[in-house]
Amino acid sequence: IEISREIMSSYTATVLRMGEIGSASLVKLITNQLAATHLIAAGEATLMAKQAGVDMNAFFDGVRASAGNSYVFETETPLFFNKSFDPGFTIDLHCKDLRIARENHSEYLPLHKKKKENNEADEDHANRDYMSYEEYRHAYPLHALGEDLYLETMDKYGEKVGSSSPARLLQDRVTDNDGVTLATPGYDDWSYTIEKNSDSGLAVLHLNRPSSTASSSSSPLQPFINGTFSSSSSSVHQLEDSATGSPGKSYFISRPEDVQEAISAADKAQEEWGALAPAQRAKILRKAADLLEKRGKEVGRLESEDTGRPIQETEWGDVASGVDCLNYFAGLCVVEGGGESMELPGSGWGYTRREPLGVTVGIGAWNYPLQSAVWKSAPALAFGNSMVFKPSELTPSTALLLAEVYQEAGVPAGVFNVVLGGGEVGELLVNDDRVAKVSFTGSVETGKKVYEMASRGLKRVTMELGGKSPLIIFDDCDIEDSVSGAMMANWYSSGQVCSNGTRVYVHENIIDKFLERLIERTAKLKVGHPLKPETEVGPMVTRAHRDKVEGFIQRAVDGGAKLVYGGKRQGVDEEELKDGAFISPAIFVGCSEDMEIAKEEVFGMAMCVFxxxxxxxxxxxxxxxxxxxxxxVFTNNLARGHRVISKLKVGTSWLNNYNLAPVEMSWGGYKQSGLGRENGRVAVESWTQLKSVYVEKENVACSYE
Incomplete structure (x- = not known):
């Protein structure tokens, strides 16, 4: 049921952006949409029957199909439903379509007559056959629309969606024995198999979620260029499922031709997009915010699958941050997207214009993929720019989903493009002369390289880089609050947060009590699969990164630091997680401040307490x-809190809390932690350029004859 809902959500976004209701492509998408609806209804019915203790042979025997104008699936088993079960769906297969199916497929099951309980033929159904197993198997994934989407489409397009011949659609289906694959655009393949019930001879549904170990059979994700998921590349990058250590998703690496196509599309689309009034762009971004919120569960799942972060984080925090960002910049571009006028001495007056930069590039981080994509693209698009976005090579999924959301909301093709790959793809983007600005989030070392490349073309840059942040806890604070802050500053997202306060300075009067409560509460954290709602700590993003963090911990121990808790590969009860990238939070005391563990960004759960x-x-x-x-800073003395904050050389700070990032406030760092700022009103300066216009009201005063 859950799988089918995910299929349905993916198809909905594609269906509603297609435009012409009568196009063959739209019909194909719509028919697969209803196939997902059928699966939901059938799955729910089956679950209810099982829970009620219904004889399943009798249940499936009660599912029948008539050969009239359409096949209607229902059950007459009254044991649980207390009446005829009609989930309200119909496979819209006309008789001519049945004949085509029979001509094309030779293997059939015995056809059954529907009988009344007294063994007399039902007058209404005596001459109607059950759909054969073979016909059912091939027809089931091919037809029309779930009720909600149907009504929504009618409201949007005002005309009826017609049925489509199975023969025409079957050529686009991939069949394997008894399985039929439903390929959702740009995402994993979901499949189901239909088997013969040994007693009734009727079809039985089996939903198949593809195993992460069999990713090679799933379609690789594709770049999103000029409004279409496509790639000219045959080079595929394989990711790993960090929870299990097995192969995960894969994607096509964008070739230079793909990158050039994406930049060309952005260049061509930007002029028209930038010419829209700010209010017009704002309306589209607000719709994108609504669509993103509706797809929150899907976003959370994709983000957790890619990053290993618990779904209790991704389904709530990541989606809310993205929605807030889109709505905020939709408002800001209207009220501050213009210029100002001014009276000047003499006979002139002047005004300024806020104008887009043009084609921009966003390069995202792997720890918060959706947040990176939205934080960069929302202000860029709000102020009339186009963007080519490259997510981290480890976490591509939600940037592609965001591209779908933008297109469905009405962002024209080419305004937002997504290319996939590593550093080579990033270099192609940054070095292109058509690019006016680069916004990068990542490590200091990579950021310096990006900055150097961008400087050759005098491109604007925003750099959000690494950190080794301090958290200062005074002895007048609430101990439990300070422990909560320290945990949020170190364990959230498995410690994979650039702003984490990993250098924790605790006043000597309370350090023992602080450590006692910190260890007690850390030991209670629930470690597990990131898709389980109860999980509080998931795996690291990859096993390679887990190994890197282990190296930092081991070198600290070897150097004399005292490890008072954790820092070991975390044992997880489930067998499937035994090879996952799990590690327990590490708490150090007795570190010298010139140790590597206290100076360098670990990007993992390694806290040093001083x-x-x-x-x-x-x-x-x-x-x-x-x-x-x-x-x-944690203190109940607010005067001291403000005094200390004012003396700390950082771009983002918290007083009596940690790691909150409302979009209304700017985000960025001092020193080697970055250049420029994201979010807040300062984004107006970051994503626009200012033009001054002098207007003469009188004749030109000229000193020449």
């Missing part, structure tokens, strides 16, 4: 780093 006694001293220690992204 004692302090003097305010000025702890501020100096906190600032003794090449980074300057974030910092936090």
């Amino acid at each position: 004692p302090f006694s003097d305010e000025d001293d702890v501020i100096q220690r906190a600032n003794n780093t090449r980074f300057g992204l974030s910092a936090g």
Whole structure:
């Protein structure tokens, strides 16, 4: 049932953006849409029957199909439903379509007559045959539309969606023995098999979620260029499922030709998009926000599958952040997307225009893929730019979903494009002369390379880079609050957050109590599969990254730091997770501040706890780093809190909380943690350029004859 709903959601986005209701492509998509609806209804009916203890042979024997104008599936088993079960769906197969199916497929099951309980033929059905197993198998995935989508489509297009011949559609289906594959555009393949019930001879549904170990049989994800999922590449990159260690999704790596096509599409589309009034663009972005929110569960699943982060984080925080960002910039571009006028001395007056930069590039991070994509694209598009976005080579899925959302909302083809791949693809984007700005999120080392390449073309840049942030906890604070803050600053997203406060300075008067509660509460964290709602700590993004974090921990221990909790490969009860990228949170004391573990960004759950006694001293220690992204202070003395915050050399800070990032506030760092800012009103400057216009009201004053 869950799988079918995911199929239905994916197809809905594609169906409603197609335009012409009568196009063959749209009919194919619509028919697969209803196939998903059928699966939901059949799955729910089957579950209810099982839960009620219904004889399943009798249940499936009660499912019949008539050979009139259409085949209607229902059951007459009254044991649980207490009446004839009619889920309200019909496979719209006309008699001519049945004849075509019979001519094309030679293997049939015995046809059954429907009998009344007294063994007399039902007058209404005596001459109607059951659909054969073979016919059912080939026809089932091919037909029309679920009720909600049907009504929504009617409202949108105002005309009836016609049925379509199975013969025409079958040529686009992939069949394998008894299985029929439903290929959702740009996403994993879902399939089901239909088997003969040994007693009744009728068809039995089996939903098949493709195993992550069999990704080679799933369609690789494709770049989204000029409004279409397509790729000229034959080079496929295989990802891993970090929860199980087995192969996961795959995608086509964008070739240079793909990158050029994407930039050309963005260049061509930008002029028309930028010419729209800010209010027109805002309306489209608000619709995108609504669509993204509706697909929240799908976003959460994809984000958790790609990153390993628990779904309790991704389904809530990531979606909410994206929706807020789209709505915020939809409003901001209207009120601050224009210029200003001014009276000038003499006979002139002047005004300024806020104009788009043109083609922009976004390069996202793997820890928050959707957030990276929205934080960059929402302001870019709001202020009239186009964008070619490259998600991290580890986490491609939600950027592609965002592209679908934008297109369904009404963003013209070419305005937002997604290319896939690693550093080579990024270099092609940054070095292209048509690109006006690059917004990058990632490591300091990679950021420096991107900055250097962009500087050759004097391109604007925004750099959100790494951190090694301090968290200062004074002895007048609430202990439980400070422990909560430290946990959110270190364990959230398995520690894979650039702003994490991994250098925790605790006043010597409370450090013992702080450590006691920190360890007690950390030990209670629920570690498990990221798609389980109860999971609080999932795997690292890959096993290779888990190994890297392990290396930091081991070198710290070898160097004399005391590991008081965790830092080991985490045992998980489920057998399927034994090879996953799990590691327990590591808590260190006794570190010197010149140790690698205390100086370098680990990007994992490795907290160093230091004692302090003097305010000025702890501020100096906190600032003794090449980074300057974030910092936090916990104290009940607000005067001291503001005083300390003002002296910390960071771009983003928290007082009595940690790691909250409302889109209304700017985000960025000092020193080597970045350049420029994302979010907030400062984004107006980041994504526009200013033109001054002088207007003369009188004749030109000229000193020449």
